[in-house]
Amino acid sequence: MRRIEESPATPEVIELRQQLLDFVAVTDSRAPLYARLAVGIAEADEVLTILAAAPQTKRLPVTLFAAIHDVLLANPDEPLADWYPNLSSSRRSDDPVPALLELCSRRRAELIELVRTRTPQTNEIGRSSLLLVGLSLLAAEVGPLAHLDVGASAGLNLLVDRFRYDYDGHHVGAGQIELRCGIRGESRPELLPSALPVITSRLGLDLNPVEASDPEQVRWLEACVWPDQPDRFERLRLALAEAAKHKARLLAGDAIDDLEAAVAELGPGHPVVTTSWVLNYLGEEGQRRFMKAMDALGRHRELSLVCYEAPNLTPGLDWPTEVAETDLSVLRLFSWRDGRRTDEVIAKGHPHGYWLTWLR
Known part of the structure; x- marks a missing residue:
């Protein structure tokens, strides 16, 4: 041509x-x-x-x-x-x-x-299948969670405990919307959620939160869905209807500058921040600043971060060598306890959550 x-x-x-x-x-x-x-x-x-x-x-x-x-x-x-x-x-x-x-x-x-x-706001609820794995492992350690989703868009992944999940025949949850996530490689059933975590408070932070009742904003969400994937369109519309019923609170603010204030807004429960395909939009320097902001918070309180990001697009997160160059998405759990940070990679998977492979 x-x-x-x-x-x-x-x-x-x-x-x-x-x-x-x-x-x-x-x-x-x-x-x-x-x-x-x-x-x-x-x-x-x-x-x-x-x-x-x-x-x-x-x-x-x-x-x-x-x-x-x-x-x-x-x-x-x-x-x-x-x-x-x-x-x-x-x-x-x-x-x-x-x-x-x-x-x-x-x-x-x-x-x-x-x-x-405009910023791509896929708000892909299929990623909740991976986020749930991290949140459930965390809940087994700390109990009820106070959930802050950074880059929340319309807040659909704040509904993580309201979906129904099928991990190759391993079922959890009873919501009307079913998310299916295949397991590639070793099955590792002990790492899969046995029950939904208890989430006692939830909050979304986004530069431009999407109002589910605004037709133009909803059209942009739909525009971010790939047209060959009708299942994602259907899930998006069902999730928007679910979000309208539950009305999770969304704050307009910066992922770094307003992070501390947003965490302070959370109610009872262990504070956990989630991100999924949002830190790549910050650039490498912004990613380092985000982690410094998390470190600053973690020095003074118990805190966790569950992220599902593409390592090749988020070098500022200092990924372990074995996954640093992958263009798949990697599930990672950071924990701050007694002022010290630990982290581990748990799984890698499809960017939209259709499958995962264990790394833990």
């Missing part, structure tokens, strides 16, 4: 092109549409420069794809929508790249504004 932009590519564009090609390996099996589009975008410098307009920490393929998806959800009569399974009942199977390039050229200013001002 001929590139739209024939002038020499900048180093920034070359780096983004490689990101798109790497993204293909992640999406090919479960999101073939995005894999096809990613190959086309990697060859179109004019489209890559749209993504280059995003702030450094948000300059990721998912940011651009969410922006395009948001435009299509708002304008389902756009020609490109004919290739999206969630937008067309008789979707086309031929090459979608020409329609993509035309859309990006015609709506360039709109897409640039979206990637500049």
Whole structure:
């Protein structure tokens, strides 16, 4: 395919092109549409420069794809929508790249504004399957938990104890929404939750919390879901309805500067902070500052952190050598007891929680 932009590519564009090609390996099996589009975008410098307009920490393929998806959800009569399974009942199977390039050229200013001002907020509840493993191991040690989710978006992962889970036949919970997580490799049933943890208080912290009753904000959440995955759309809508019933409290604030105040807002129970695919947006220096803020809190009180992050995108967390370069997500449990920090990696898994492999 001929590139739209024939002038020499900048180093920034070359780096983004490689990101798109790497993204293909992640999406090919479960999101073939995005894999096809990613190959086309990697060859179109004019489209890559749209993504280059995003702030450094948000300059990721998912940011651009969410922006395009948001435009299509708002304008389902756009020609490109004919290739999206969630937008067309008789979707086309031929090459979608020409329609993509035309859309990006015609709506360039709109897409640039979206990637500049919006942060991907997948709020993927499938990650609760991994978070629950960490929270349950922690609850076995300390008892009832006071849960603060950083990067909470609409607060859906604050419902971690209200879902029903199936770990390859190992069942826990009785909620209406079922999350399935396969186990790859050794089964290790003793590490799986035997019961849901008791959560006595819950709070979300996010720069821009999503109001579940705001159609535009909900559309952005839907735009962050990959169109080839209808199960995720269904789960998102069910979880939004569940969140509307329980109305967990959400605070607007910074993950670092407002962390101490947010922890202080928690009620009774052992304070535990969770993050899932949010620390990558802080950049390496921001990640180090976040951990320093956690260390500062942990010097004066018992505290824990359960995170599910991609090590290759969060070098500021100083991952153990054996997982430091992986592009999978890794479940890690930090504990502060008597002013001292310990941590361990527990499992690695699919970014959306479809499976895990034990590392503990």
